[in-house]
Each structure stands twice: as structure tokens, then as C-alpha cells.
Amino acid sequence: MRVIKPSFEFLQEIDGEEILNRLERAGRVCYKSEDKITDNSAKKFLANIINRGHESVLEHEKITVSIICDRGVSHELVRHRIASYSQESTRYCNYSKEKFGNELTFISPCFWSQDDSMYLLWSEQMQQIENTYNKLIKIGATPQEARSVLPNSLKTQIVVTMNIREWRHFFKLRTDAAAHPQMREVANMLLVEFQKKIPVLFDDISIN
DSSP states (O other), X not given: OEEEOOEEEXXXXXXXXXXXXXXXXXXXXXXXXXXXXXXXXXXXXXXXXHHTTOGGGGGGOEEEEEEEEEHHHHHHHTTOOSSEEEEOOTTTOOTTSGGGTTSOEEEOOTXXXXXXXXXXXXXXXXXXXXXXXXXXXXXXXXXXXXGGGOOTTBEEEEEEEEEHHHHHHHHHHHSSTTSOHHHHHHHHHHHHHHHHHSTTTTTTOOOO
């Protein structure tokens, strides 16, 4: 049994300035103001676009991220419908095989410290689940049958592609204080990097 924290990876190089330039070129068609494009006009133009709520312009650019999280979080992720997803399949992945280290991997719950009695109960249960899963496989169950004992805490990898407008919608919902703590944990990590890599487009969204 292995316990890890959530993580993510961008699946393409992110050139934030070039993203802004392409969005400006697309957006200025609406006003036929292409003649106003300069080397440094994109930031001001797109800040104004966002301020005016004209966010359809932002749909011209997309970002793809590979996210490691638990199954419960992935179930919330896929509720965002204007997106594409490719997810690790518990039907076909046999976690008792060597390629998975012959073990299950779980995501550590961010709301309990490791010396908390609730964390210890959780950890004991995850170990029992791993034991049961491996026994089922050993006596002839297929992965798609044995997966019936797998919990929300199971680690999964999911590749997510959203356009910029939908990423903004995602962050507004999932960094909010009312979001599930583990969903917010992932969303906050992502938002910090989006704000670093892409100027202007996510600056108005706060981490809670």
C-alpha cells in the first residue's frame, strides 16, 4: 500500500504571452480593431474583455493538464462538461501486477494529520481494501470485478483539457470555500500555476 499527495503536470509548454497575443487577435475581430494591436496591447485588451464579461473570446485557447488525485475528486472534475477527459481505468488496470508495484495507491486525505485517530482508522481500512482486492484477483476475479471494493481514496490519473473560459469557471467553483476540501486542494495548486504561467486571465480569481 502506498499513500501519496495529489499532483499535476502540464502536457504542453505554456507560453502565456503568446496565448494572450492569439486571444487578442481573435477578440479584436469583433470590433475590427486589429490596427490597435501592438507589442504590449494584449494584456490591457484581455483585462477589458474579462471585465466586460465577453469571455467567449477566451474559448479560442485550451490547456491540457494531467492530474493525480483520488477517485472522489475525479468524479467532481468530470462534472465540468465543456472539457475532454482520459482517465485511468479500474476495469483494465490490474493493481496486483508488478507495473503497479503489486499494490494499491491512495491519496492522503488533506483534512487529517497522520497522527490523527481518524487518519489511522482510514489507513487501516485502506490496507484491508488492498488485501481484499489482491485476494479477489488471486482467486480468479478480473480487475473489473475486483474493483467493486475500491474506495474513493484510490489514486487515479486523469488528463483534462478545457478552454480558458471553462478553466476560469472551474477555478471559480472549485477554489471556493464551499468546495470539497480535496477538490479545493487540487484546484488551488492548479490556479497558482495558471496565474504564474498566463498573465491577466486568472488574476481576478482568489485562492480560498
